[in-house]
Amino acid sequence: MKYDETMDEREIINKIKTNQMAFDYIYDKYFPQIFQYVMYRVYNREVAEDITSVVFFKAMKNIKLFEWFNKIPFSAWLYRIAYNEICNNAKKDKKQEKILKAYKNEDADTYYEMNTEDNERSFEFIHDYLKKLPQRDQEIITLRFFEKKAFAEIAQITGKNESTLRVNLHRALKKLESLMPSEVLNHAYRQISM
Amino acid sequence: MPIDKYLCDFKPPVFLPGPSFVKIKLDLKRAIFDKKLLGHMHIIYTTAIVCLLALCSIFILKPQTAQNINTLVFGQDTADSGAILFADKDVDLSQFTTQFKTISSDASQSLPFIEDNKSYLIQRVKNSEEKSFFYVREVKKTNTISNIY
Numbered sequence: 001m002k003y004d005e006t007m008d009e010r011e012i013i014n015k016i017k018t019n020q021m022a023f024d025y026i027y028d029k030y031f032p033q034i035f036q037y038v039m040y041r042v043y044n045r046e047v048a049e050d051i052t053s054v055v056f057f058k059a060m061k062n063i064k065l066f067e068w069f070n071k072i073p074f075s076a077w078l079y080r081i082a083y084n085e086i087c088n089n090a091k092k093d094k095k096q097e098k099i100l101k102a103y104k105n106e107d108a109d110t111y112y113e114m115n116t117e118d119n120e121r122s123f124e125f126i127h128d129y130l131k132k133l134p135q136r137d138q139e140i141i142t143l144r145f146f147e148k149k150a151f152a153e154i155a156q157i158t159g160k161n162e163s164t165l166r167v168n169l170h171r172a173l174k175k176l177e178s179l180m181p182s183e184v185l186n187h188a189y190r191q192i193s194m
Numbered sequence: 195m196p197i198d199k200y201l202c203d204f205k206p207p208v209f210l211p212g213p214s215f216v217k218i219k220l221d222l223k224r225a226i227f228d229k230k231l232l233g234h235m236h237i238i239y240t241t242a243i244v245c246l247l248a249l250c251s252i253f254i255l256k257p258q259t260a261q262n263i264n265t266l267v268f269g270q271d272t273a274d275s276g277a278i279l280f281a282d283k284d285v286d287l288s289q290f291t292t293q294f295k296t297i298s299s300d301a302s303q304s305l306p307f308i309e310d311n312k313s314y315l316i317q318r319v320k321n322s323e324e325k326s327f328f329y330v331r332e333v334k335k336t337n338t339i340s341n342i343y
Contacts, residue, residue: 020227027219032211039209049211053218060226120207145201177197189200 013074017063026074027056034078040146041086041138043127051089055082076156079143083157087135122192129179137172144169 015022034055038048058081059066066077130138143149143157151162158165177185211218253260308314313333320326 017226020223023223023226024219027222031215031219035211035215036209040206045209045212048209049214049218052211053222056218056222057225060222119205122204123207126201126204141201145204146206173197173201180197185197185200189203192200192204 009074013063013066016060023060030075030078031056033075034082037079037142037147038082038086040123040127040142042089043124043131047089051082051085054085058085072156076153079157080159083135083139090135119192122188125188129176132179133172133175136168137175140165140169140172141176 012022012025016026031052035048035052038051038055039045042048042051055078059078066074130141133141139158140154143154144151149157151165154165155162160168308330315331315333317329317331318326319329
């Protein structure tokens with residue numbers, strides 16, 4: 001039996017543990033979406049692939065914990081798992097950072113710089129500042145400005161109410177602004193306006 | 195230049211999953227569905243082992259059951275069935291006493307009725323006067339006790 005958009009997603013998700021076709025449908029639909037979100041957060045393809053596969057594995061393993069009656073869409077539940085995995089990964093990275101710092105390969109960075117697209121280079125620029133913020137602030141900015149999600153959707157993902165999110169976003173942007181010198185920001189803006 | 199204006203106008207790059215998309219899918223399917231099958235196999239193996247152990251325990255505690263099953267399957271008693279009975283210390287020998295040939299311990303040196311190429315079971319018992327007696331029984335493949343001396 002082939003699953004498509006016309007079918008009730010709840011029914012498909014109920015069959016996901018026993019039916020491989022149901023799993024295929026869910027995976028094909030949500031993997032690119034979650035992968036993109038993780039990429040915005042970690043900006044490393046290998047790490048993003050690892051995290052996304054862990055997200056799906058955990059989601060499938062704990063599918064019984066997913067509750068429809070809370071009216072959270074399945075995608076929002078996946079985003080929550082992804083957020084937790086990104087935080088776990090960041091903790092591991094902090095430990096490894098000190099070791100890697102000593103062996104940082106400058107040539108590899110130059111090669112990457114030369115082979116990236118313009119908008120990707122702009123993203124790299126903003127990501128460098130973004131990763132200095134706390135995980136919660138990074139999440140709100142990513143969901144709001146890169147994923148272009150409405151506050152209602154972000155509220156479903158984070159489990160916070162919309163007014164709290166607006167305040168949090170405002171504070172997060174203030175923090176980010178304080179990290180970026182105004183001339184750098186103006187230069188970056190001119191680059192994306194071209 | 196406010197940062198939110200910059201972020202609103204910013205067009206983020208589209209990151210699509212690479213060829214690993216298919217590989218991860220296969221790995222996940224293997225991990226989810228094969229593991230489930232493996233889980234079922236565990237249950238099957240465990241049940242089989244428990245049944246086997248239960249059967250062995252029954253056969254050890256009640257050898258007669260094993261003998262009955264053997265008779266049921268092969269249709270006849272085996273030559274060793276008599277030995278199983280005699281091996282049990284608590285077996286009631288009264289059913290054999292009338293048909294057993296009783297020999298006094300003094301006669302044990304010469305047993306003229308013992309024939310060549312035949313199998314016998316010998317049971318040594320003592321009476322209330324502490325006198326030894328031997329019960330001799332020929333072991334035949336058929337389950338009869340007609341040839342008991």
